[in-house]
Amino acid sequence: MTAPLVAQPLVAIENLTVRFRGAQNVHAVNGVSLTLEPGKVLGILGESGSGKSVTLKTLLRLLPESRTDIGGTVQVDGRDVLALNPQDLSDYRGAVTSMIFQDPMLALDPVYTIGEQIAEAIVRHEKIGRKAAMARALELLELVRIPSPERRLKAYPHEMSGGMRQRAMIALALAARPKLLLADEPTTALDATVQIQILLLLRQLQRDLGMGVIFVTHDIGVAVEISDRLAVMYAGQIVETGTVRELLRDPQHPYTKGLLAANLHGARKGERLEAIPGAPPALNEPPASCSFAPRCKHAQERCRAALPPVVTLGEGRLVRCVLAEDALAPA
Amino acid sequence: MAETPTLDERDRGGAGTPLLEARTLTKHFPLGGGAVVRAVDGVDFAVLKGETLGVVGESGCGKSTTARVVMQLIAQDKGEMLFDGEIVGGLSLSLKEYRRQAQMVFQDSYASLNPRLTIEDSIAFGPTVHGVSKQAAILRARDLLLRVGLDPARFAARYPHELSGGQRQRVNIARALALGPRLVILDEAVSALDKSVEAQVLNLLMDLRQEFGLTYIFISHDLNVVRFISDRVMVMYLGEVVEIGPVDELYDDPRHPYTRALLSAMPSMDPDNRTMEAPLAGDPPNPINPPEGCRFHPRCPQAQTVCAKVKPVLATAGEGARQVACHMEVAGSGHSRAPKLEEAA
Amino acid sequence: MTTLTEAAAPVVAPLAKSPGYWAGVFRRFKTDKVAVGAGIVVLLIILMAIFADYIAPADPTRSSMLRRLRPIGTPGYPLGADELGRDMLSRLIFGARLSLFMGVVPVFIAFVFGSLIGVAAGFFGGKFNTITMRTVDVFYAFPSVLLAIALSGAMGAGIANSLLSLTIVFIPPIARIAESVTTQVRGMDYVEAARASGAGAGTIIRVHVLGNVLGPIFVYATSLISVSMILASGLSFLGLGTKPPTPEWGLMLNTLRTAIYVQPWVAALPGAAIFITSISFNLLSDGLRSAMDVKG
Numbered sequence: 001m002t003a004p005l006v007a008q009p010l011v012a013i014e015n016l017t018v019r020f021r022g023a024q025n026v027h028a029v030n031g032v033s034l035t036l037e038p039g040k041v042l043g044i045l046g047e048s049g050s051g052k053s054v055t056l057k058t059l060l061r062l063l064p065e066s067r068t069d070i071g072g073t074v075q076v077d078g079r080d081v082l083a084l085n086p087q088d089l090s091d092y093r094g095a096v097t098s099m100i101f102q103d104p105m106l107a108l109d110p111v112y113t114i115g116e117q118i119a120e121a122i123v124r125h126e127k128i129g130r131k132a133a134m135a136r137a138l139e140l141l142e143l144v145r146i147p148s149p150e151r152r153l154k155a156y157p158h159e160m161s162g163g164m165r166q167r168a169m170i171a172l173a174l175a176a177r178p179k180l181l182l183a184d185e186p187t188t189a190l191d192a193t194v195q196i197q198i199l200l201l202l203r204q205l206q207r208d209l210g211m212g213v214i215f216v217t218h219d220i221g222v223a224v225e226i227s228d229r230l231a232v233m234y235a236g237q238i239v240e241t242g243t244v245r246e247l248l249r250d251p252q253h254p255y256t257k258g259l260l261a262a263n264l265h266g267a268r269k270g271e272r273l274e275a276i277p278g279a280p281p282a283l284n285e286p287p288a289s290c291s292f293a294p295r296c297k298h299a300q301e302r303c304r305a306a307l308p309p310v311v312t313l314g315e316g317r318l319v320r321c322v323l324a325e326d327a328l329a330p331a
Numbered sequence: 332m333a334e335t336p337t338l339d340e341r342d343r344g345g346a347g348t349p350l351l352e353a354r355t356l357t358k359h360f361p362l363g364g365g366a367v368v369r370a371v372d373g374v375d376f377a378v379l380k381g382e383t384l385g386v387v388g389e390s391g392c393g394k395s396t397t398a399r400v401v402m403q404l405i406a407q408d409k410g411e412m413l414f415d416g417e418i419v420g421g422l423s424l425s426l427k428e429y430r431r432q433a434q435m436v437f438q439d440s441y442a443s444l445n446p447r448l449t450i451e452d453s454i455a456f457g458p459t460v461h462g463v464s465k466q467a468a469i470l471r472a473r474d475l476l477l478r479v480g481l482d483p484a485r486f487a488a489r490y491p492h493e494l495s496g497g498q499r500q501r502v503n504i505a506r507a508l509a510l511g512p513r514l515v516i517l518d519e520a521v522s523a524l525d526k527s528v529e530a531q532v533l534n535l536l537m538d539l540r541q542e543f544g545l546t547y548i549f550i551s552h553d554l555n556v557v558r559f560i561s562d563r564v565m566v567m568y569l570g571e572v573v574e575i576g577p578v579d580e581l582y583d584d585p586r587h588p589y590t591r592a593l594l595s596a597m598p599s600m601d602p603d604n605r606t607m608e609a610p611l612a613g614d615p616p617n618p619i620n621p622p623e624g625c626r627f628h629p630r631c632p633q634a635q636t637v638c639a640k641v642k643p644v645l646a647t648a649g650e651g652a653r654q655v656a657c658h659m660e661v662a663g664s665g666h667s668r669a670p671k672l673e674e675a676a
Numbered sequence: 677m678t679t680l681t682e683a684a685a686p687v688v689a690p691l692a693k694s695p696g697y698w699a700g701v702f703r704r705f706k707t708d709k710v711a712v713g714a715g716i717v718v719l720l721i722i723l724m725a726i727f728a729d730y731i732a733p734a735d736p737t738r739s740s741m742l743r744r745l746r747p748i749g750t751p752g753y754p755l756g757a758d759e760l761g762r763d764m765l766s767r768l769i770f771g772a773r774l775s776l777f778m779g780v781v782p783v784f785i786a787f788v789f790g791s792l793i794g795v796a797a798g799f800f801g802g803k804f805n806t807i808t809m810r811t812v813d814v815f816y817a818f819p820s821v822l823l824a825i826a827l828s829g830a831m832g833a834g835i836a837n838s839l840l841s842l843t844i845v846f847i848p849p850i851a852r853i854a855e856s857v858t859t860q861v862r863g864m865d866y867v868e869a870a871r872a873s874g875a876g877a878g879t880i881i882r883v884h885v886l887g888n889v890l891g892p893i894f895v896y897a898t899s900l901i902s903v904s905m906i907l908a909s910g911l912s913f914l915g916l917g918t919k920p921p922t923p924e925w926g927l928m929l930n931t932l933r934t935a936i937y938v939q940p941w942v943a944a945l946p947g948a949a950i951f952i953t954s955i956s957f958n959l960l961s962d963g964l965r966s967a968m969d970v971k972g
Contacts, residue, residue: 221598244602262529266532402872443882507869
């Protein structure tokens with residue numbers, strides 16, 4: 001296998017739409033396009049219902065296909081993910097792309113030991129014996145820095161603490177040497193002092209193994225700590241992308257600005273917060289105008305009339321807002 | 332609040348005296364086989380009138396159990412509480428009367444509302460228990476809905492599942508205020524909300540504090556939020572208070588090694604200056620059979636022999652209003668970093 | 677807070693009530709075609725039992741030695757005749773009365789007592805719960821059929837006794853469900869909040885517990901109606917329930933079983949009636965359960 005050209009992105013999502021059919025349709029993702037270079041970390045930031053987790057799950061085709069309509073293209077490492085047949089899909093899952101979750105108790109099987117589960121994941125993708133697989137499992141536990149790994153290899157998930165389980169789940173996800181790791185709020189349920197340990201571990205593993213990582217979170221602090229680039233999602237659309245620095249220092253979209261203010265970092269005591277009023281839309285219809293307009297204090301007539309333009313401010317720096325367009329136009 | 336707090340006509344001790352004083356509150360939960368969860372173990376603190384006391388700590392530190400004991404949803408094993416100078420559950424302040432004056436808002440906005448009751452019925456329930464007529468209670472409920480930012484004409488007759496999380500939490504706050512309490516315990520009350528909604532609810536809480544002259548106990552795992560809303564902060568670890576003091580002092584200059592670790596575990600919010608090292612290794616231990624001596628000593632980078640043997644007591648440290656439970660703060664404790672005895676003398 | 681304590685105008689303006697919980701249940705139930713169908717069948721059977729006097733073409737007890745065991749479709753005997761030459765159709769229609777009665781009444785009485793025991797045990801918890809529920813478990817440990825037969829046998833045959841024994845059989849399962857639902861509700865924050873506002877146990881149970889537990893218990897009880905009918909039929913079949921010549925489906929099945937080789941279709945009719953009724957009750961309770969389950 002020849003190394004892919006540097007220019008080829010690891011992930012290329014083009015105009016992705018996801019609709020859940022039901023008594024009421026839900027348009028969870030509405031035209032998401034994003035790319036990820038190999039070995040980079042993209043943070044997707046959004047609140048509940050923003051479509052961030054759905055986008056992530058599409059990359060592994062984890063959505064229930066019988067009641068989901070998916071449009072657009074999803075390419076990972078040159079594969080057309082949406083077109084994979086069942087055999088290729090199971091080869092793809094784990095070996096090219098794998099995922100870690102918020103709750104390791106749901107991702108780990110309670111009736112097998114940690115060692116058995118990791119070894120099983122290795123054997124599924126590589127032609128090696130049980131013994132060799134167990135040895136690799138031990139290496140993986142050392143890699144995620146679980147103390148006394150020989151003992152943990154024989155432990156069941158419920159016998160471990162929360163942080164340990166999270167490490168075990170990361171080891172399991174890395175079993176088949178994926179090129180892309182998807183992280184769905186993996187630190188949200190953890191205590192502060194444990195969260196930072198897991199973030200640092202993920203950062204180091206990503207650098208050492210040269211993986212691409214897409215990290216979904218609602219916590220802007222966590223996203224800043226781990227990401228190279230950020231994409232802010234609202235109502236199933238990406239409203240702003242850029243490097244972490246760009247988004248933090250010079251946020252353009254009113255929603256991004258509101259999120260940053262709501263983080264309270266540097267908020268002055270006793271002062272009222274500049275809160276975004278209202279709540280996110282219901283998404284029973286695909287958006288025909290700016291989804292954020294009802295909550296936006298800068299909203300104008302044209303925001304409610306049509307979808308806002310996607311304005312390119314620079315390399316990989318996009319904003320979906322008329323204000324950015326105005327700022328670009330010569331005065 | 333720095334400004335003079337609006338004094339309640341029910342006030343007895345006067346401004347500046349504690350509204351609630353907890354003395355050696357202790358709550359243990361026996362498990363089978365002789366094991367005991369020491370959820371809250373001899374906790375002392377005071378909440379001043381009109382202030383907001385933030386309570387932080389990680390899972391198993393006992394902050395939620397403390398809240399439930401303060402609310403008397405569970406009885407303490409040891410210790411007592413004084414509310415405005417009177418013993419809670421004593422002769423002059425019955426439990427029922429105390430519950431008019433102290434209320435609680437829970438984390439899960441859905442689970443804390445009866446799904447079969449309309450919003451106004453839920454809010455009106457408390458007052459009717461205390462003898463207010465149903466009609467008057469409903470009117471009060473609608474007035475409170477207005478004050479928490481929900482139009483009664485639209486919301487009063489709705490059911491909880493028809494509301495968003497933020498709206499439900501506003502209803503829970505209105506319900507807590509229906510009895511006209513002086514103390515409100517907010518147990519992770521904004522933690523389950525989305526960030527943009529959380530900011531709205533925090534604004535509301537600040538407005539209500541001003542309007543009704545409330546005193547808050549604000550429990551949260553979010554250190555940013557606690558810093559923003561609190562006047563003083565209490566840090567708990569394994570069922571004990573390790574540090575308590577004015578918020579800015581405590582955040583800018585944490586004295587207890589655990590407080591330091593907790594604060595430096597906060598994400599940096601600075602891409603050029605990311606956190607490079609985790610302040611603590613491993614998970615917070617569970618409060619079953621906690622370690623002897625200082626409970627933090629097995630994880631403390633500055634632990635010495637004395638820490639494993641002698642339990643440090645919460646004592647005033649430095650010149651401020653700060654209290655810290657650490658041998659490094661006590662002269663002559665036997666810790667090499669403790670101030671020298673002659674210096675202190 | 678003084679502004680709040682004085683209710684200025686003693687007029688509570690009526691507000692447009694939101695559709696509410698039960699309206700939502702009904703709306704979801706309507707979309708469930710199977711459950712609606714089952715509901716209609718149950719309703720028809722109930723109407724049939726009530727108006728049996730008007731519907732039935734013949735006297736269900738009038739026998740004719742000449743017309744014994746006629747096949748289905750015999751003129752004057754649309755569903756044939758039984759071993760004593762009585763009109764099957766009329767007997768089935770009249771039989772619905774006693775069969776329904778034996779299905780619904782024991783379950784209803786057990787619903788009242790079982791809920792009482794279970795809600796009390798669940799709400800008060802502790803030692804009271806342990807003692808009550810272990811006692812209930814002793815009864816629950818017997819297979820329901822055996823328990824019903826044993827109790828009926830001990831008390832003697834007859835409708836009243838089999839009614840009593842069936843009630844006793846159904847109290848333990850209902851009490852257990854009631855206890856587990858109540859324990860769940862008791863742990864909810866809204867019950868805690870009610871306690872925090874100073875309400876006593878009675879008020880909390882009335883306002884916050886019953887409304888949330890009776891629905892699920894009721895649905896479970898509905899599913900027991902079919903069991904009760906079958907058990908009652910079984911008791912009659914064994915001669916412990918209804919006495920001939922009273923038409924009752926179980927008893928009819930019993931007396932016709934000897935004719936299974938002569939007129940298999942006629943002999944199977946009471947069984948079919950029991951089957952259709954009980955499965956309709958089951959589907960109905962399934963539909964109710966899923967209609968009540970949804971939050972939104």
